[in-house]
Amino acid sequence: MSPDEKSIIRAKDVMQKRIVSIDGMATAQEAAALMRTEKKRCLLVKKRNADDAWGIVVIQDLIKGVLVAGRSPAEVNIYEIMTKPAITVPADMDIRYVARLLYHAGLQRAPVEEKGELVGLISLSSLILENELF
Numbered sequence: 001m002s003p004d005e006k007s008i009i010r011a012k013d014v015m016q017k018r019i020v021s022i023d024g025m026a027t028a029q030e031a032a033a034l035m036r037t038e039k040k041r042c043l044l045v046k047k048r049n050a051d052d053a054w055g056i057v058v059i060q061d062l063i064k065g066v067l068v069a070g071r072s073p074a075e076v077n078i079y080e081i082m083t084k085p086a087i088t089v090p091a092d093m094d095i096r097y098v099a100r101l102l103y104h105a106g107l108q109r110a111p112v113e114e115k116g117e118l119v120g121l122i123s124l125s126s127l128i129l130e131n132e133l134f
Contacts, residue, residue, distance in 0.1 A: 053085030
């Protein structure tokens with residue numbers, strides 16, 4: 001391993017390892033309650049089967065799909081407002097490329113994947129606020 005390779009910080013080095021997920025059939029009301037309880041700004045939406053893709057629901061989805069739309073949170077299912085498929089980041093990706101990908105895709109966060117399994121979550125804010133990158 002070269003000296004340059006040792007200094008590379010990868011997604012898996014800075015990701016949040018605790019993932020909170022929800023079923024797509026859950027209501028927006030249930031999602032908001034789970035976000036409050038877990039102190040999370042997003043939830044990963046579980047796959048329905050092995051061939052399915054992960055989804056993601058963020059606070060902005062709840063605001064746009066429920067509050068702004070004037071709908072009842074108890075009557076809106078997560079699958080109606082989530083983003084699917086969620087863009088995932090490889091666990092071994094250099095964080096410089098993670099930041100570039102998220103920025104250019106207009107995303108604040110993305111699930112981190114390793115060997116087909118989700119292993120964490122990475123966000124633009126966590127790159128700066130929770131890690132001493134500068």
